Amino acid sequence: MRESNQDKTGKLSVDPNTPPAPQVPGRDVYFDRILKFVPAPLIAGYAAATGMITEDPVNIQLLSWVVFCVIWTMCPLYVIYIPGEAQQNEDCSKRFHVLASIICFPVWAFALGGPFSYIEGYRPLYGALVLVFASLILPLIQKMVMKLEFFKYKAV
Numbered sequence: 679m680r681e682s683n684q685d686k687t688g689k690l691s692v693d694p695n696t697p698p699a700p701q702v703p704g705r706d707v708y709f710d711r712i713l714k715f716v717p718a719p720l721i722a723g724y725a726a727a728t729g730m731i732t733e734d735p736v737n738i739q740l741l742s743w744v745v746f747c748v749i750w751t752m753c754p755l756y757v758i759y760i761p762g763e764a765q766q767n768e769d770c771s772k773r774f775h776v777l778a779s780i781i782c783f784p785v786w787a788f789a790l791g792g793p794f795s796y797i798e799g800y801r802p803l804y805g806a807l808v809l810v811f812a813s814l815i816l817p818l819i820q821k822m823v824m825k826l827e828f829f830k831y832k833a834v
Contacts, residue, residue: 708806711813712786715778717756721786724749728792742793750787753779774820774829781819785812 713721724745731741754776788794789805823829 708809708813709786709789711816712782712789712809715775715782715816716753716786717760717779719760720749720752720756720783724787739793739796742796746784746787746793750780750783753783771824771829774823777823777829778816778820781812781816785809 727745727749728742731738731745734741757772757776757779785808789809791800791802791805794800794805
């Protein structure tokens with residue numbers, strides 16, 4: 679970290695020989711790592727539906743959970759049945775993509791707040807931490823499960 683000193687006028691000066699602090703990836707980087715496994719139409723649908731349910735403030739908590747559960751249920755179905763929603767190569771099979779979508783959608787929704795914001799004690803900090811940890815752990819899970827025969831890519 680750069681050292682700073684105050685000069686005689688009270689202004690802070692930075693020692694030019696001190697290296698700058700390392701750059702920390704922003705929250706958007708972690709969102710991007712998670713979202714690549716969630717089908718884009720479902721992200722758009724979730725965003726649209728959560729915007730619509732604000733019209734019913736009486737039932738917003740229930741509707742938030744319904745929207746979350748419906749979209750979460752659709753994640754693996756989109757990956758399996760909608761062409762182009764899953765990348766397939768030696769590093770990532772469709773089966774892994776199904777697993778990743780099941781993990782990543784709730785992580786993303788939790789980071790945004792979604793229905794989880796109605797749980798007593800929820801704080802956006804917790805969502806951000808889960809997002810960071812998931813984006814760091816997911817590549818490890820991918821490397822491990824891709825060694826299993828069930829998850830290996832099979833060219834058709």
